[in-house]
Amino acid sequence: MYGTTAKILRVDLTNNTIETETLSEEFYRMYPGGKALAGYILLNEIPPHTDPFAPENVLVFAAGLLTGAPVSTATRYVVSARSPLTGGYGESEAGGFWGPELKMAGWEAIVVKGKAPRPVYLWLNGEQAEIRPAEHLWGKFTAEVQEAIRAELGDDKIRVLQIGPAGEKLVRFAGLTNDLRHFNGRNGLGAVMGSKNLRAIAVRGNQRYQNLAYDAKTLMAIGGKLAKTVKENPLSWDLQERGTPGLVEPLNTGGILPTRNFRQGAFENVDEVKWEAYEKTLLTARRTCYACAVRCKREVAVEGRESPYGGPEYETVGAFGPNCGISDLQAIAKANELCNAYMLDSISCGATIAFAMECFEHGLLTLEDTGGIELRFGNAEAMLKVIELIGRREGIGDLLAEGSKRAAEKIGGDAPFFAMQVKGQELAMHEPRGKFNVGMGYAISEIGADHLVVAHDTAFAKPDAIQLKSAAPLGITKALPPRSLGEEKMEMFYILEKWGSLEKVIGYCFFGPAPRSFIPPEDVLLSINAATGWNLSMEEALTNLARVFNAREGFTRKDDTLPERLFQPLENGALQGQSMPREEFEQSLTILYQKKGWDPQTGLPTPEKLRQLGLEWAVGVVSSEQ
Numbered sequence: 001m002y003g004t005t006a007k008i009l010r011v012d013l014t015n016n017t018i019e020t021e022t023l024s025e026e027f028y029r030m031y032p033g034g035k036a037l038a039g040y041i042l043l044n045e046i047p048p049h050t051d052p053f054a055p056e057n058v059l060v061f062a063a064g065l066l067t068g069a070p071v072s073t074a075t076r077y078v079v080s081a082r083s084p085l086t087g088g089y090g091e092s093e094a095g096g097f098w099g100p101e102l103k104m105a106g107w108e109a110i111v112v113k114g115k116a117p118r119p120v121y122l123w124l125n126g127e128q129a130e131i132r133p134a135e136h137l138w139g140k141f142t143a144e145v146q147e148a149i150r151a152e153l154g155d156d157k158i159r160v161l162q163i164g165p166a167g168e169k170l171v172r173f174a175g176l177t178n179d180l181r182h183f184n185g186r187n188g189l190g191a192v193m194g195s196k197n198l199r200a201i202a203v204r205g206n207q208r209y210q211n212l213a214y215d216a217k218t219l220m221a222i223g224g225k226l227a228k229t230v231k232e233n234p235l236s237w238d239l240q241e242r243g244t245p246g247l248v249e250p251l252n253t254g255g256i257l258p259t260r261n262f263r264q265g266a267f268e269n270v271d272e273v274k275w276e277a278y279e280k281t282l283l284t285a286r287r288t289c290y291a292c293a294v295r296c297k298r299e300v301a302v303e304g305r306e307s308p309y310g311g312p313e314y315e316t317v318g319a320f321g322p323n324c325g326i327s328d329l330q331a332i333a334k335a336n337e338l339c340n341a342y343m344l345d346s347i348s349c350g351a352t353i354a355f356a357m358e359c360f361e362h363g364l365l366t367l368e369d370t371g372g373i374e375l376r377f378g379n380a381e382a383m384l385k386v387i388e389l390i391g392r393r394e395g396i397g398d399l400l401a402e403g404s405k406r407a408a409e410k411i412g413g414d415a416p417f418f419a420m421q422v423k424g425q426e427l428a429m430h431e432p433r434g435k436f437n438v439g440m441g442y443a444i445s446e447i448g449a450d451h452l453v454v455a456h457d458t459a460f461a462k463p464d465a466i467q468l469k470s471a472a473p474l475g476i477t478k479a480l481p482p483r484s485l486g487e488e489k490m491e492m493f494y495i496l497e498k499w500g501s502l503e504k505v506i507g508y509c510f511f512g513p514a515p516r517s518f519i520p521p522e523d524v525l526l527s528i529n530a531a532t533g534w535n536l537s538m539e540e541a542l543t544n545l546a547r548v549f550n551a552r553e554g555f556t557r558k559d560d561t562l563p564e565r566l567f568q569p570l571e572n573g574a575l576q577g578q579s580m581p582r583e584e585f586e587q588s589l590t591i592l593y594q595k596k597g598w599d600p601q602t603g604l605p606t607p608e609k610l611r612q613l614g615l616e617w618a619v620g621v622v623s624s625e626q
């Protein structure tokens with residue numbers, strides 16, 4: 001078998017045991033890494049209705065099929081478990097170096113069950129695996145822990161994936177970080193790791209992907225060709241030049257920059273937080289992930305010193321900037337540092353603080369509740385204090401550590417209206433009232449609001465758009481307005497979602513393949529074939545596995561919805577007065593279900609569809625919930 005190490009490391013922390021499982025070719029072809037492999041394991045190994053913090057929850061770390069290949073953006077791995085934030089299927093991808101290192105150490109995936117009696121970390125030195133004590137690391141910030149593990153093991157090239165103090169304290173939106181700069185932020189999977197007393201997984205590999213590949217020469221040639229095209233393609237070149245913070249100004253101009261908890265679509269102080277200001281006041285260097293020529297990562301200075309945590313991405317600038325009414329870039333960079341030191345998801349953290357600010361301004365939270373903090377929009381000092389309280393679960397932070405949905409239910413009154421979340425997960429910094437497919441993605445995503453379900457509508461608005469041209473091999477050829485729904489738009493969504501799921505199986509970054517960026521679909525397929533020697537066509541099955549998991553946990557069509565605020569008009573900006581049309585949204589949801597082979601009433605996959613996808617074994621799981 002090519003393209004895979006075919007080995008899974010199975011760790012039982014309750015019994016302190018480690019075992020190796022070898023995958024068969026038949027199985028791996030059906031579930032070839034990443035989201036597919038993780039989805040199969042979750043559905044088959046987590047008992048129904050398991051408490052996310054119970055030892056029976058299963059935590060999976062899975063490399064993609066191409067993770068570690070010498071091709072730009074083939075860097076991603078997935079972390080998966082039942083999510084403590086949503087109660088459903090949990091998943092979060094990250095790039096960096098840890099995923100490639102896992103594969104080069106000889107592993108496709110790690111499956112962790114049980115709970116260690118005391119804090120531990122895992123050390124994978126190639127195929128040698130060891131559970132080591134971590135009491136001396138517990139409670140420490142992520143930068144300290146990475147340094148301590150590397151010093152303890154005597155190798156500063158070890159890649160460390162870890163949670164922070166927030167994961168230890170079971171903050172429901174705690175994430176994981178590798179190399180302090182790459183994040184499995186979403187879905188609270190850091191808290192699941194914390195509940196198992198597992199602080200980190202350190203890995204050192206000693207192999208090369210080329211030795212796994214079916215046709216290493218062709219794979220290297222594709223990688224070499226793509227590296228040269230990064231500068232020729234305006235999409236990847238913009239990522240290299242400005243990185244994701246370059247989005248702030250264009251989104252503001254389009255009236256789709258979430259501002260003051262999604263009440264507004266434009267920020268009056270945008271000049272103070274846009275890319276030019278970032279470049280002038282924060283930027284110190286550019287970095288990259290494993291073997292990636294895009295180089296979209298940023299290094300910054302915070303409080304006059306180089307930050308060990310890298311620079312804030314667009315999502316973080318948006319969440320702690322305009323969405324909290326804050327225009328102080330240094331405070332935003334500090335918020336980014338605090339999130340990464342405690343290891344909080346910066347999207348959910350910023351969005352939950354914006355929610356709390358609106359509650360405070362409406363008198364639903366008082367000075368007594370906040371411990372004297374004036375938690376108003378625009379108050380950067382208050383924001384920074386509250387991040388630390390969340391990370392430590394102290395004072396008002398203990399309530400907000402539950403996420404906006406649970407906090408709103410406890411606060412009561414109008415608070416649920418202010419919680420900008422779907423299935424319990426907070427919206428990323430993309431305004432659906434100007435990008436209807438993004439709204440559909442938020443609603444339908446099994447992991448709660450997720451902005452990476454499909455390439456965004458604005459890319460396909462004009463007939464001469466480079467994204468539209470590059471999407472032609474996928475079957476997308478017609479420009480459609482961002483504020484449109486209906487049959488044609490749902491067909492576009494359906495194709496893009498399948499394509500996005502495929503990326504999450506093979507390990508490509510969202511900023512690699514077209515239409516979002518520079519790798520043509522033909523080269524994506526060529527690279528898979530060169531790695532494995534076989535053709536892959538199972539992407540459609542993937543979203544259904546996550547859907548089957550959620551069906552078992554009681555999710556139905558009623559959960560595929562949007563926050564009520566989005567059906568109401570935006571207060572300002574280029575789209576002032578515009579809302580998401582409710583009736584058309586519901587009709588389009590039905591159209592999409594039909595395309596996917598899901599029951600329009602329940603939103604669950606039909607038995608016929610599951611059989612057609614080769615998922616016969618999952619039919620009983622869904623049927624028993626209908």
Ligand code: SF4
Binds near residue numbers: 075
């Ligand atoms: S495009 Fe950016 S985030 Fe994606 S792999 Fe390359 S450097 Fe990493």
